[in-house]
Amino acid sequence: MMRTRPLKVALLGCGVVGSEVARIMTTHADDLTARIGAPVELVGVAVRQPSKVRAGIDPALITTDATALVKRGDIDVVIEVIGGIEPARTLITTAFEHGASVVSANKALLAEDGAALHAAAEEHGRDLYYEAAVAGAIPLVRPLRESLAGDKVNRVLGIVNGTTNFILDKMDSSGAGYSEALDEATALGYAEADPTADVEGFDAAAKAAILAGIAFHTRVKIGDVHREGLTEVTAADIASAKRMGCTVKLLAICERAADGQSVTARVHPAMIPLTHPLASVREAYNAVFVEAEAAGQLMFYGPGAGGAPTASAVLGDLVAVCRNKLGGSTGPGESAYTRLPVSPMGEVVTRYHISLDVADKPGVLAQVATVFAEHDVSIDTVRQSGKDGEASLVVVTHRAPDAALSGTVAALRKLDTVRGVASIMRVEGE
Numbered sequence: 369m370m371r372t373r374p375l376k377v378a379l380l381g382c383g384v385v386g387s388e389v390a391r392i393m394t395t396h397a398d399d400l401t402a403r404i405g406a407p408v409e410l411v412g413v414a415v416r417q418p419s420k421v422r423a424g425i426d427p428a429l430i431t432t433d434a435t436a437l438v439k440r441g442d443i444d445v446v447i448e449v450i451g452g453i454e455p456a457r458t459l460i461t462t463a464f465e466h467g468a469s470v471v472s473a474n475k476a477l478l479a480e481d482g483a484a485l486h487a488a489a490e491e492h493g494r495d496l497y498y499e500a501a502v503a504g505a506i507p508l509v510r511p512l513r514e515s516l517a518g519d520k521v522n523r524v525l526g527i528v529n530g531t532t533n534f535i536l537d538k539m540d541s542s543g544a545g546y547s548e549a550l551d552e553a554t555a556l557g558y559a560e561a562d563p564t565a566d567v568e569g570f571d572a573a574a575k576a577a578i579l580a581g582i583a584f585h586t587r588v589k590i591g592d593v594h595r596e597g598l599t600e601v602t603a604a605d606i607a608s609a610k611r612m613g614c615t616v617k618l619l620a621i622c623e624r625a626a627d628g629q630s631v632t633a634r635v636h637p638a639m640i641p642l643t644h645p646l647a648s649v650r651e652a653y654n655a656v657f658v659e660a661e662a663a664g665q666l667m668f669y670g671p672g673a674g675g676a677p678t679a680s681a682v683l684g685d686l687v688a689v690c691r692n693k694l695g696g697s698t699g700p701g702e703s704a705y706t707r708l709p710v711s712p713m714g715e716v717v718t719r720y721h722i723s724l725d726v727a728d729k730p731g732v733l734a735q736v737a738t739v740f741a742e743h744d745v746s747i748d749t750v751r752q753s754g755k756d757g758e759a760s761l762v763v764v765t766h767r768a769p770d771a772a773l774s775g776t777v778a779a780l781r782k783l784d785t786v787r788g789v790a791s792i793m794r795v796e797g798e
Contacts, residue, residue, distance in 0.1 A: 497699065
């Protein structure tokens with residue numbers, strides 16, 4: 369039977385995502401009611417600028433007192449889309465204390481303090497859902513923590529930031545440099561006025577921490593994630609990748625160690641073969657490649673950001689949480705039973721693509737090869753070109769611990785015949 373009393377929803381934040389959430393709740397009210405089994409009613413919207421005109425939202429719902437809103441006691445679900453650490457953390461825990469479950473899109477907070485938030489939700493018997501925190505509209509969090517709950521996930525490899533994928537795609541397709549591609553991304557609204565969180569990998573690292581924690585049933589914080597941005601990627605790197613039959617992507621990579629006793633999480637630019645499914649992900653789209661023991665290889669693809677796509681994920685969580693509320697239950701909480709340590713980047717086994725500027729004279733290649741041998745790093749391919757006493761040497765290694773590869777590069781810099789290390793990039797996805 370249909371429940372007649374509406375489930376009451378409070379919305380924290382009414383920017384690009386929040387306004388879309390409010391719009392969909394209004395325009396799709398009948399569908400949401402049918403899917404949930406009860407009507408949902410937006411009873412308050414907390415904002416910082418109450419004077420701003422918000423089309424389709426009753427001005428009577430607007431408040432600047434978010435704390436009072438979540439303390440009302442009659443709120444069934446709080447939707448948090450304000451982002452950041454505080455006041456979001458305090459507002460979420462206060463909502464739990466006063467009887468509300470929470471739907472959040474806050475990747476930064478979940479990557480930093482997800483364990484405490486899950487503990488607070490469990491203590492008060494509430495739900496904490498956050499599909500929208502990773503990869504926008506792409507269903508990913510729920511498949512990992514529910515659909516694959518009976519499987520063993522070994523690797524998650526993905527493009528989880530649309531801004532950086534747009535920049536690298538433009539560099540690849542047009543031959544533009546990093547600055548030109550960033551300017552185009554900014555002009556089109558893909559990049560913020562301050563793009564640091566995107567281009568330096570902070571956004572992707574937060575998502576990697578969340579994905580690793582869910583996939584491997586352990587606690588991973590953003591500080592555990594090795595992070596490198598794409599600001600040092602050059603047009604020459606893109607051209608070199610093309611010569612190898614590869615493209616460059618900023619990847620979030622979460623892996624279970626071969627012995628199963630630890631995990632790693634990292635974000636950095638990497639060359640991947642054009643034959644890999646992620647190589648074809650263009651523009652500002654996201655895609656995540658999951659490798660599980662029984663399910664095999666799975667790929668999730670779609671728009672990873674934007675108001676409507678992110679709101680879609682928020683509303684999906686809202687439906688699930690409301691259904692749980694009607695059924696007198698809660699959904700899955702934190703699963704961190706494995707307590708696996710997060711290994712440092714130096715223990716990750718990977719491959720390097722190294723471009724060197726060297727003197728064009730006999731014996732240089734032998735000296736370089738000796739340095740690789742001394743660090744127990746095997747060379748896969750070498751390409752050399754030279755003119756007028758100057759030469760370029762491109763070396764691609766076999767797989768080796770990252771610490772050994774980094775040590776090799778440090779030793780190469782000390783050679784008199786090496787005038788400079790033009791670029792270093794990992795090779796993944798083979």
